[in-house]
Amino acid sequence: MTQINEQTTDSPLLKVIRERRSIKANYTDDPVAESLIMNILDDAVWAPNHGLREPWRFIFVSSEEKENFIGKLVQTFPKEMQENRRQYFNQPAAFLIIVIPEDPRHKQREEDFGAVSCLIQNIQLLAWEKKLGVVWKTNPHIVDPKVRSLLGVKPGEKIIGFLHLGFFQEESIPQGRTRTNPREKLTRFQDI
Template identity: 35%
Template sequence: MELAQLLKERRSVQLFEDRPVSVKLITQLLDTSVWVPNHRMTQPWRFVLVHGDGVKRIAQTCRSIAGRTGALDGEKAYNKMIGVPALLTVAMRENPNLAIREEDYASTSCIIHNFSLLAWEKGIGTVWKTPGLMHQPEYREAFGIQPGEKLVGTLHIGYPAKIPAAQPRIPAEQLLTIMDS
């Protein structure tokens, strides 16, 4: 697939087939995804992949957080998670220097999008999730996220059961200022 087509046709997928995604393939895609630009080459990222019975454990954690905080319907939170074949949580070491931290976040975000595109090319769907509950200690603990690490998000990964329609983008022409002097 041409890169331009891949960029435009990738969608965030919320519903997945009940079919596992190979851990070997995910690892290979990740190994390509880390070839991002990274000022100072800090490479502050790390990944936690949860699949199989692990997803059930995370779904139970989400239900328990929802029950405790009352922010979400516990069963809804559980059911949303239990249907996801694989969860990839991306963590980033938080540099005390704000400028470096922002650069690091930019690079880590590039990895996530690289991964989503490479996965899409293989017929695998993803969605980058940053739910409110990911800031809760139990969610961080469930993925083994350490103090001093930013949880950048959790990617839901699987073969798409439904591909959502594209949401229109503002043409870049309307957002572009060109200066020639």
């Protein structure tokens, strides 16, 4: 078996995996073009997914439609939260909302969630290469019936998250945090 040197950083893939950050704020004013998102999705859909079910669909809120969308979205919140939510949703330049089927079969539902998680990681890595910041948000509004209705989410579907999108400048990239060495979380079968 080939031993991988854990200090090797010359792989472009390793570099983007380790350098990617979730960008939650300080986006530039540059609009996010649908053509860019489609280019990213063209490659992101190569995520592994059991039986090639491709358990996802996308709702894109462009920079041009963002104000209209936010105006309708904040109406789903209680009055006392609406201004706060308007400011929060105004930060990104665009949104990509990902919807998956809620398969009634447990195994398939778990496989679909795993597949869409891989898809989102692909989106984040591909976007990072283009200096497009992404953060995957799973705030409570993703299960709100009013938000589901606003977005045309059908019975038997689930919003898996809002991806907040926006270009970033190098100086606004958050510092990376160390990860636990996987050796600390590894158990060998014979050790059980």
